[in-house]
Amino acid sequence: VAEQAVEVVRGGYEAMARGDVAAFLGAMAEDIEWYEAEGMPYGGLHRGGDAIAQKVLGPVITDIPNFAATPEEYVASGDTVAVVARYTGTGKETGKELDLPVVHVWDVREGKLARFRQFGDTVKFLEVVPAEVSVAA
Amino acid sequence: VSLADLQSVRRAYEAFNRRDFAVLDELIDADVEWHQLTLFPDRATYRGIEELKERFISTQLIEQFGDFKIVANEFIDAGDWIVAIGTVSGHGGSSGLEFSMRFVHLLEMRDGKVVRAYDVAGRAA
Numbered sequence: 001v002a003e004q005a006v007e008v009v010r011g012g013y014e015a016m017a018r019g020d021v022a023a024f025l026g027a028m029a030e031d032i033e034w035y036e037a038e039g040m041p042y043g044g045l046h047r048g049g050d051a052i053a054q055k056v057l058g059p060v061i062t063d064i065p066n067f068a069a070t071p072e073e074y075v076a077s078g079d080t081v082a083v084v085a086r087y088t089g090t091g092k093e094t095g096k097e098l099d100l101p102v103v104h105v106w107d108v109r110e111g112k113l114a115r116f117r118q119f120g121d122t123v124k125f126l127e128v129v130p131a132e133v134s135v136a137a
Numbered sequence: 138v139s140l141a142d143l144q145s146v147r148r149a150y151e152a153f154n155r156r157d158f159a160v161l162d163e164l165i166d167a168d169v170e171w172h173q174l175t176l177f178p179d180r181a182t183y184r185g186i187e188e189l190k191e192r193f194i195s196t197q198l199i200e201q202f203g204d205f206k207i208v209a210n211e212f213i214d215a216g217d218w219i220v221a222i223g224t225v226s227g228h229g230g231s232s233g234l235e236f237s238m239r240f241v242h243l244l245e246m247r248d249g250k251v252v253r254a255y256d257v258a259g260r261a262a
Contacts, residue, residue, distance in 0.1 A: 006262040039216075073222070075239045077175035077259025082241040084222060101213045103220050103243055105174060105257060119243050119255075121216035 002076040005108040009081045012106075012113060013071050021057060025049040029112035039122030041134035059136040063129045064089035064098060081106045087120070091128035098128040138214050138246045146219050146244060146251075150209045156199070158190065165189065166250040177225075177238060177258045178202075202227035207240070219244045225258055 008027060015023035034046040034056065041063070042056040060067050067089035075082040087100040102120035106113060131137055145164055152160035171183040171193065178197040183189040198205045209223035221244065226237040239261045245253040 002260055002262065073239070074262040075241050075257055075259045076262040077177060077238075077257065080175050080257060080259070081262070082174075082257035082259075084220070084241060101215065101220070103215070103241060105243075105255065117255075119215060119218055119220065121214065121218075123216050 001078050002081075004111065005079050005081050005106075006074050006076045008108050008111055008113060009074070009083060009106045010071070013069065013083075013085075016069060021053065024057075025053060027113050028052070029109060029114045032113055033115045035115075035117045037118045037120055037122050040118075040125060041129055041131045041136040043122070055136065059134060062135045063092055063133075065092055066090055067098075069102075079108045081108065087125070089128075093133040094128055094130070096128045098125065100124055138217065138219055139249075142246050142249055143212055143214060143219060145249065146221065147209070147212060150207055150221070150223075154206050154208075158194070161190070161194075162186065164249075164251060166247070166252045169251055169254065171254045171256065173256050175257050175259050201230040203230065204228055209242070215243075217245055217247070219246060 012024050012027045028049045030048060032048060034052045036042045036044060036046065036056055042059055046052050046055050069085050069087055071083050071085045073084040083104045085102050085104060087098055087102055089098045100120055102118060105117040107115040149160050149164045165186050167186050169186055169189060171189050173179060173181050178201060183193050205227035207225045209221040211222040213220040221242040223240060224237055225240050228235050238258045240258040243255040244251045
């Protein structure tokens, strides 16, 4: 089970890395719960792929056009996969470089991404994308 | 988090391996919420340091896996959170089989104490 869950999660990062948002959204369960860390410009709970695309993915790519989330380690147990990842990119408004370690905890259900929880230093992110300049504001 | 927070978390892992639990009392808030997100040793939420020590540390870890050891080899300062990454290992209490797993601990710090934690342990993949 853990191996399958990792492949679903890995597929999501790979889709985003090649800019294939549709494939990433397609890997999500219809009722996916996406907990973006409070304190991020996109913070809070978002339900479903449409909300995630409009409230998180779209704004992130606008705020940081060369944004990348690169997985560095996967830890998997059953349907739960923790990913230690690194966010990089350049803030469009500030010109500042982002280089931020984060942890994502994913739950996979019936082969689909069912829940996402993000942990990271939101203050450092805000230095690159201040909340007031984010398109999510 | 402060450098002092990072250092005291690092010391707490070392103290755990010596079974010196006094250090845990100093570092963990009395009202801690500890969320075990994966099946090892049991998917559960422990509330308060007494429950954490009695039900989780003593019963789930020490009694089942007597030589249970936890080595954190990376600490990340993530704002209000410390992320500790490393390896847990030991011998299964009944089977005696040796095991080794990767873990990720997310520790939310307030006033120098852990107030909330998420614990993920599993296979490196």
